[in-house]
Amino acid sequence: MKYKVKNKQKISKYCFVCGTDNKESLHTKFYELENGELMSVSTPTPTHQSYPDRVHGGVISSVLDEIIGRAIMIEEPDAWGVTVELNIKYKKPVPIDKPIKCIARTTRNTRLLFEGTGEIILEDGSIAATGHAKYYKMSLEKLAKETGADDTLMMDDLSQAPEEVEY
Numbered sequence: 492m493k494y495k496v497k498n499k500q501k502i503s504k505y506c507f508v509c510g511t512d513n514k515e516s517l518h519t520k521f522y523e524l525e526n527g528e529l530m531s532v533s534t535p536t537p538t539h540q541s542y543p544d545r546v547h548g549g550v551i552s553s554v555l556d557e558i559i560g561r562a563i564m565i566e567e568p569d570a571w572g573v574t575v576e577l578n579i580k581y582k583k584p585v586p587i588d589k590p591i592k593c594i595a596r597t598t599r600n601t602r603l604l605f606e607g608t609g610e611i612i613l614e615d616g617s618i619a620a621t622g623h624a625k626y627y628k629m630s631l632e633k634l635a636k637e638t639g640a641d642d643t644l645m646m647d648d649l650s651q652a653p654e655e656v657e658y
């Protein structure tokens with residue numbers, strides 16, 4: 492199915508998944524879709540491998556962690572969370588140097604916690620991994636105080652976004 496991209500999410504300077512100035516980063520982009528889901532696009536490089544030509548399972552879990560944690564921002568733009576649980580199922584190897592899409596949505600949102608699910612989708616449309624994660628809500632003020640975060644935590648993504656995506 493094809494979906495229109497409604498919004499491009501902000502990215503961070505040093506994040507491992509989306510950081511613009513982290514040379515080991517996956518430089519992942521995040522697109523909010525008309526169907527209420529979030530899509531990410533990343534191209535893992537040899538830096539991200541485990542066995543030859545295979546993306547490291549920890550890298551796959553990082554992408555799922557971040558996209559599921561970001562999906563809440565579609566319905567609650569100021570909601571921030573820290574991951575308290577993450578469960579990943581690895582179903583197929585993910586190759587290096589090929590674009591991977593990931594789709595996620597929020598499945599539960601309460602005053603203290605939110606949770607969601609996501610999938611890594613390969614170029615042929617098959618699902619390589621699935622994830623379920625839970626986050627403890629934390630205000631940006633508290634996060635900033637605990638981690639020293641500044642304006643570089645959320646910066647505009649200046650890259651060109653597609654008008655529509657397919658998966």
Ligand SMILES: CCCCCCCCCCCCCCCC(=O)SCCNC(=O)CCNC(=O)[C@H](O)C(C)(C)COP(=O)(O)OP(=O)(O)OC[C@H]1O[C@@H](n2cnc3c(N)ncnc32)[C@H](O)[C@@H]1OP(=O)(O)O
Pocket residue numbers: 501502503506509556557558559560561572573574575576603604625627644645
């Ligand atoms: C990211 C880079 C920037 C990118 C650009 C911006 C993008 C923005 C989006 C990013 C999306 C995120 C992507 C990655 C996010 C990380 O990677 S975060 C890093 C990994 N996670 C962490 O570091 C969290 C570590 N854990 C902690 O800090 C502490 O355990 C917590 C979560 C703050 C809780 O601490 P605490 O308050 O001392 O603990 P506690 O009193 O036991 O629990 C508080 C409440 O939470 C509940 N709770 C705690 N754990 C659980 C659980 N597992 N299940 C259910 N309830 C729980 C307790 O039951 C309790 O409830 P009440 O009794 O108050 O009703």
